[in-house]
Amino acid sequence: MKHPKQHKRAPQTHPSALAVPSYHRILVKHGLIEKTLSIPDAYEVFLKVGADPEVQKLRRKVARGNRMKHVPALYLATAMALQGMTKQELDDLKLRIGKTQARRSFVE
Secondary structure, X not given: OOOOOOOOOOOOOOHHHHOOOHHHHHHHHXXXXXXXXXXXXXXXXXXXXXXOHHHHHHHHHXXXXXXXXXXXXXXXXXXXXXXXXXXXXXXXXXXXXXXXXXXXXXXX
């Protein structure tokens, strides 16, 4: 007979995945960055994605359609906007982000 306080806990799934910020997971899921990209670099890419006019347009559309104006997390609206993009739109977004990175490194 087991002692009543001997409950086994379920093992955690991928503790390293929980240590990664949600914006990093969102960008990896949509193929905008590699999984190995550092967190600060991923945040820079996330800011560029959020500043993209197409993503902003889709984010506003999602916010209006789902009444998400009360949601404080910008990453959630961005994730939903990326979810609504086609493969071609995501590829175009990658190209636009790549151009801004190339321009920035040229200026530095």
